[in-house]
Amino acid sequence: MQRLLASPGFVTLIGGVLVAILSVAGYFVAFRPLDKTIGYCAILPDAVGLYPGNHVTMLGMPVGTVTALSPDGAGVRVEFEVDADHPLTGQVIATTVADTLVADRNLAVLGEPGAPDWNRNTCVTRTFTPKSMTETLAAFSALADQLGGNGDPAEHSRIRDTVTAFQRATSGTGPKMNALIQDLGTALRAPDAAIGHIGALLDALGELSTSISVNWQDIKTTLLNAGPGIAFVNEVWQQVIQIVDSLLVDFPMFNDIARKYGREILGGVDDLAPYLRLLGAGVGSLKQVIDMIPALVGAFQHAINPNTGKVRLTYVAPKVALPQADADQICAAVNTVAPGRCKTSDNGLAGVDLAAIVLGSVGAR
Template structure:
């Protein structure tokens, strides 16, 4: 052993192995250090094309590997580990995806960034798996058979009849369709028109905004004072509602009055028409009516004695106007009977009070 350990070859081999171990350890520590992973599980409907060791991706970026697959209940339990730098948040989902037609697949997981962390003690239940090519083709064949009527002979020409109906409905519309496509192509070749319209809209909006900015003080005062105006409108509307409510009572009362006393009232109005016409004929204007009010008021005031308060009646004897050939002579004769009762009018007539004249002839005083 001493000679073996002291031989140059043995020392060289041990030194080389030591250097190799140190190099591997340095690489693992510096270049590719061991990453901390987090274990999760997911309940998938199936695990076709998924095997332990397959990649786990998030938004197309590899973040972990599948660690175990085993049946559980009506589905498959898939256990996987992902880097601690990419934990799952919120309500994550999982599905199997494949970049090629080869059966080998990978597990894709999606989380909700910003949401609370997913509880690792629970398996992901929001999972999906793509259908296989055979299942897809089988479903397509079933749909085609249903469209073609299936096993019903009367319905086996359904597609042909539908195509014929479509052809008949679109017959003669080729030129219009061509014109529509041409106009659409012209519009697409001239995008500046739409941009110009948008620019004009922006300019118009800028003009409106500048006008509002220039008159903002007036607008603010109007808005602040609108409260009083709205309050006045509400108060006025309340009065209108009260008037309407009053009319609900007044109109039926007027209706009953018209039904009961309508004919007598109309007869009384018809009888008053001649008097109203006579009154209107003697009154030339509204001003005359107003000037007539004070004398009427004075007349009512003079019907009572101011000293006693008893009603009194003032009698004024009638006066007569006599045509005359010699007014002075007639008045001289009348004055002998009742002195001072005759006077000569300015138009050549003699005016005398008739009652004292007649009563004076029999000695009345």
């Protein structure tokens, strides 16, 4: 055993085995071949700086690896795999990004959380790539040429003239710009005030919405029953309009009367005031006269002859109660003057037609 452990061949064997174990462990740690992945493809305008093995990132975090690149018409077909824990969903966008100008690029993909999974048999076509340095410099050079007049001597002063015009247009606006920036800085130093106002508005809106939700049935009933009420208001309003239109005609007339006869009318009212006081003082006697009116009307209720339709007044002679001996004597005297005009009864009453007697004494019939 000691000879075996001390032999150079055994030490070499143990070292090789340890190197193999570490290599396998490093491969599993680095590439995780046992993890489940999902394969996708994307059609990019170009694949500059993109190679198999480059990272596939989602929101800046590595989630997969580029597996292959191949030409596809005017673009490049990029095949890649992502972890099964981060599948692509919804409308997917793909692009290439790089940390520096000289580093290899990574493939960045972005989906829609909560949307259905992306169909693996369909390549992502909503793709774009950053401009290369050559294209960027060429665009900048073209812009510089346009600003410089494209070699035209007459246009060499274009930039100078533009700067001069801008300076002339902004002359004197420095203090206002400074004040505006200071006000903006003041607002940014205390953003909680505006946020507090916005929060209060949101809270008030929430309370209003809750109140509307709780009382919606009453509000709905009110709105449904508002139609007849509004129609009634419209009808009444039309009458109000007619009244106002009539007042537009009457007011000028009243104005003319007031201007022409106002003094006389006011004088007459002043003169009438003592009579009104006198009338007020005699309300008691006036009331007695008014109370007698029904009896007077009742006395002439037979003023029309029902047979002829002509006016007829029926007068009833008054009856006077006298002692029986006096009644007999009076009736005897009356009958002497006008036979049959007076009648007596046992109860001491004498019925005499005084109007016929008085008028007959002067020749009336």
